[in-house]
Amino acid sequence: MRTKRQSRSKRGFLLMEVVLAIGIFAIAATGFAVALARTADAAALAQRRMQITRILDSSLREAVSLPVLEEGTTTNALREEIGGAAVEVDTTIEILNELENQDGKLLQQMFRIEVAANWYEDGQWKNETAETWRYGRLYQP
Numbered sequence: 001m002r003t004k005r006q007s008r009s010k011r012g013f014l015l016m017e018v019v020l021a022i023g024i025f026a027i028a029a030t031g032f033a034v035a036l037a038r039t040a041d042a043a044a045l046a047q048r049r050m051q052i053t054r055i056l057d058s059s060l061r062e063a064v065s066l067p068v069l070e071e072g073t074t075t076n077a078l079r080e081e082i083g084g085a086a087v088e089v090d091t092t093i094e095i096l097n098e099l100e101n102q103d104g105k106l107l108q109q110m111f112r113i114e115v116a117a118n119w120y121e122d123g124q125w126k127n128e129t130a131e132t133w134r135y136g137r138l139y140q141p
Contacts, residue, residue, distance in 0.1 A: 051082050052117055056130040059089045059115040064132060067139045069093050069111045083121040090116045096133065109136030 055078065073092045080087055096110040114131040 048082055048121075051080070052087075052128050055080065055087060055089065055117050056115055056128060059091060059117075060113065060130050060132060063091050063093065063113045063115060064134050065139070069113075069134065069136050071095055071111075082119050085120040087117055087119045090118065092116070095136075107135075110134070111136055 059076075071094055073090055076089045076091070078087045078089060092112075092114045094112050096107070096112050099107045099110050101107055111134050112131060113134060114129060116127060116129045118125060118127050120126070
């Protein structure tokens, strides 16, 4: 009689151990799935940031390499998409009139070039910019 009761209680403990092991596994699996999802989100964000950086770099190089700089703003719609949205690139060129060197002499023909990428993502407009300066006669003989 005593052996039957011990056998029944061992089965109860075995069932409780299995349920506890499944619960611990479920908690660990849920944590792993959440971590994996966050890693995928971070990778997608890094990829979008790289795309924007590449677009800005390319547009800035294109503007800097123009033989003759003219003040003004131009807008280009790119074929590329970021997060399913088209990207517009605004290039602004303006002359820097009151720029001095370290000796206090005015620098002539210095331009500020700014490139701004605009796109619609996650329900809002996003914007990234890059800028540089260039001597106006750099590519002229």
